[in-house]
Amino acid sequence: MANENMLLQVKNLHTIFHTEDGTVEAIGGVDFEVKEGETLGIVGESGCGKSVTSLSVMRLLPKGIGEIPQGEVIYKGKNLLKLPEKEMRKIRGKEIAMIFQEPMTALNPVYTVGDQLVEMVELHLGMNKKEAYDYAIKMFEKVGIPMPEKRIYSYPHELSGGLRQRAMIAMMMSCNPSLLIADEPTTALDVTIQAQVLDLMRALLKEYNSSLIMITHDLGVIAEMAERVAVMYAGRIVEYADIIPLFKKPSHPYTVGLMRSIPRPDVEVDRLDSIKGVVPDLFHMPKGCRFNTRCPYTTDKCFEEEPPLFEVEPGHFSRCWRYAEMEELSKHWESGE
Amino acid sequence: MSKLEKLQSEKKSGSKAKILLEVKNLKKYFPIKAGVFKRTVGWVRAVDDVSFFIRKGETLGLVGESGCGKTTTGRTILRLIEPTAGSVHYGGNDLLAMSRGKMNKYRSKLQMIFQDPYGSLDPRMRVRDIIAEGLRSAHVGNKKERYEMVEQYMEKVGLSKLYVNRFAHEFSGGQRQRVGIARALIMNPELIVCDEAVSALDVSIQAQVLNLLDDLQKEFNLTYLFIAHDLNVVKHISDRIVVMYLGKIVEIASKHELFINPLHPYTKALLSANPIPDPTIERKDRIILQGDVPSPANPPKGCRFHPRCWLAGPQCSQEEPPLIEVKPDHYVACHFWKNMEDQN
Numbered sequence: 001m002a003n004e005n006m007l008l009q010v011k012n013l014h015t016i017f018h019t020e021d022g023t024v025e026a027i028g029g030v031d032f033e034v035k036e037g038e039t040l041g042i043v044g045e046s047g048c049g050k051s052v053t054s055l056s057v058m059r060l061l062p063k064g065i066g067e068i069p070q071g072e073v074i075y076k077g078k079n080l081l082k083l084p085e086k087e088m089r090k091i092r093g094k095e096i097a098m099i100f101q102e103p104m105t106a107l108n109p110v111y112t113v114g115d116q117l118v119e120m121v122e123l124h125l126g127m128n129k130k131e132a133y134d135y136a137i138k139m140f141e142k143v144g145i146p147m148p149e150k151r152i153y154s155y156p157h158e159l160s161g162g163l164r165q166r167a168m169i170a171m172m173m174s175c176n177p178s179l180l181i182a183d184e185p186t187t188a189l190d191v192t193i194q195a196q197v198l199d200l201m202r203a204l205l206k207e208y209n210s211s212l213i214m215i216t217h218d219l220g221v222i223a224e225m226a227e228r229v230a231v232m233y234a235g236r237i238v239e240y241a242d243i244i245p246l247f248k249k250p251s252h253p254y255t256v257g258l259m260r261s262i263p264r265p266d267v268e269v270d271r272l273d274s275i276k277g278v279v280p281d282l283f284h285m286p287k288g289c290r291f292n293t294r295c296p297y298t299t300d301k302c303f304e305e306e307p308p309l310f311e312v313e314p315g316h317f318s319r320c321w322r323y324a325e326m327e328e329l330s331k332h333w334e335s336g337e
Numbered sequence: 338m339s340k341l342e343k344l345q346s347e348k349k350s351g352s353k354a355k356i357l358l359e360v361k362n363l364k365k366y367f368p369i370k371a372g373v374f375k376r377t378v379g380w381v382r383a384v385d386d387v388s389f390f391i392r393k394g395e396t397l398g399l400v401g402e403s404g405c406g407k408t409t410t411g412r413t414i415l416r417l418i419e420p421t422a423g424s425v426h427y428g429g430n431d432l433l434a435m436s437r438g439k440m441n442k443y444r445s446k447l448q449m450i451f452q453d454p455y456g457s458l459d460p461r462m463r464v465r466d467i468i469a470e471g472l473r474s475a476h477v478g479n480k481k482e483r484y485e486m487v488e489q490y491m492e493k494v495g496l497s498k499l500y501v502n503r504f505a506h507e508f509s510g511g512q513r514q515r516v517g518i519a520r521a522l523i524m525n526p527e528l529i530v531c532d533e534a535v536s537a538l539d540v541s542i543q544a545q546v547l548n549l550l551d552d553l554q555k556e557f558n559l560t561y562l563f564i565a566h567d568l569n570v571v572k573h574i575s576d577r578i579v580v581m582y583l584g585k586i587v588e589i590a591s592k593h594e595l596f597i598n599p600l601h602p603y604t605k606a607l608l609s610a611n612p613i614p615d616p617t618i619e620r621k622d623r624i625i626l627q628g629d630v631p632s633p634a635n636p637p638k639g640c641r642f643h644p645r646c647w648l649a650g651p652q653c654s655q656e657e658p659p660l661i662e663v664k665p666d667h668y669v670a671c672h673f674w675k676n677m678e679d680q681n
Contacts, residue, residue, distance in 0.1 A: 163629065190630075191568065192607060192625075195626075196625055217539065218612065219540075221612050247616050247617070248617075262540050263544075263574075265611055266615065271548055272548055274544035276545075
């Protein structure tokens with residue numbers, strides 16, 4: 001897979017957390033790749049490991065608690081996990097930038113948003129104060145913040161949620177990163193503002209030819225933004241495919257259940273399907289397939305052995321023993337409330 | 338007949354009137370205080386002259402973006418917040434004109450389910466006491482009877498009665514929301530105000546809770562006021578939908594009518610911004626609104642939506658459009674609703 005336009009390859013990534021109650025594996029054996037200019041979506045529910053994956057890539061796990069015992073994160077041919085911290089710092093922000101769900105907690109409340117942007121470009125692009133401020137105004141204008149020459153002197157709390165997220169995006173794009181990681185960037189926003197922000201992100205990605213890893217629980221946002229999708233469940237990628245095959249032919253029961261359980265604006269149903277039960281907690285993962293406690297299609301094998309990722313079609317992977325029958329099986333769904 | 342049985346049988350003898358609850362000219366202004374002496378320097382008009390009604394047995398959805406006043410509307414109806422002006426007619430009485438004592442008699446009929454399944458349950462109480470608390474304050478039955486009812490209602494909402502002695506933190510988000518539902522349901526209410534009742538839940542769990550609410554509505558002939566920001570959820574569960582913007586109602590219609598023929602520009606923009614989980618659908622009709630929602634402390638003159646509206650004319654910044662019934666059961670507050678209809 002030595003592709004020249006390959007930007008990021010994550011191979012067999014494992015992340016564990018040392019907690020008071022013992023050590024747990026948050027993600028176990030995650031593989032994915034991002035090409036230049038491509039948007040990868042990571043979908044899953046709370047606790048599936050999607051945020052841990054992004055923090056692992058950025059090496060931002062809490063010190064002494066989170067650890068990566070195994071795996072590789074290859075960015076432009078370099079394994080980030082092997083880099084000294086000093087080198088890694090040059091990558092963060094400049095090469096790989098991150099947008100968080102709640103811009104209020106990601107921004108520093110005691111500095112103006114302009115100062116925070118200026119700090120970044122001074123550090124990474126070596127501009128002087130004057131240049132940096134002019135550049136900040138230009139970036140704010142670019143992301144559609146009205147009156148940018150005034151707004152750069154605002155503190156984060158003086159901006160609305162939408163403007164704050166725009167300021168955050170201006171900051172992230174200011175060093176022209178090759179890869180953006182956006183962790184639920186629009187979840188805290190209202191739908192009309194969400195539409196504005198997604199629109200802006202799409203335009204900027206195109207302009208800068210940057211890649212994006214979009215982490216979200218919202219299948220609607222995924223359908224709009226992503227070209228390729230990894231569906232995560234309980235620390236595993238359970239399905240990995242291009243966007244259209246994923247929606248057309250979901251090949252893992254969890255993906256099937258997820259798509260059936262959302263109310264859709266374009267389809268009317270009397271009753272929603274749901275996935276029975278809840279996500280198992282990390283200390284009590286079931287033996288065999290991790291989805292076996294909630295899956296309507298289990299066989300004996302599912303309780304004994306964990307399935308590997310099977311290739312359903314070229315480029316479409318599913319971690320299910322019965323992947324080949326899924327099209328037929330998925331016609332019937334047992335909610336089992 | 339014990340009080341307990343009486344409470345349960347009352348439901349059947351309830352009024353046959355079509356309209357269960359009617360809200361008229363409801364207003365809630367919050368003061369903005371400033372300075373050392375906390376003088377009032379202005380008012381946030383969270384809910385500004387809102388009128389609508391809820392029919393018995395229906396689910397009325399209330400949508401809008403943050404700060405539009407939907408939560409305040411829900412809470413003011415139940416007098417969890419005292420309103421500034423207006424009336425809420427329920428069973429021939431104005432709830433807002435009553436004394437607190439008299440109002441308390443109606444509280445069992447009007448229940449609420451809250452958004453945050455973590456914050457709305459007392460962490461120091463056992464689940465059976467949380468669910469029985471309303472019965473206790475309404476002096477229904479003795480302790481033993483109340484606990485029996487708790488077990489019965491826990492099973493109704495899909496919680497094992499083995500959990501009666503647990504504390505809230507021992508439950509998952511979905512289970513906590515079920516506790517909240519049981520607590521409302523046990524009072525044998527007519528109307529339940531669901532304030533973002535499923536917003537904090539993961540989608541697979543959200544579907545479980547929505548189905549449960551649906552089942553309970555049929556079984557107990559409940560009426561819901563369903564407040565949410567998620568259009569898809571509201572569309573799924575509601576019969577009619579009220580759209581609010583900046584403290585005002587901009588449109589009321591049945592859900593089909595609203596989704597097919599939105600007559601207020603804001604409704605149209607809201608619907609078009611809603612992402613569809615299907616990558617093969619291209620949204621060519623998407624309307625991206627400019628700017629943010631203005632502050633309710635200083636709303637624009639005339640129509641409150643006019644600074645962001647693409648249809649706005651000179652009239653819109655001067656004259657506030659009233660909410661009028663333009664078709665049977667379809668109300669809209671826009672000067673240009675006819676143009677909207679042509680566009681649809």
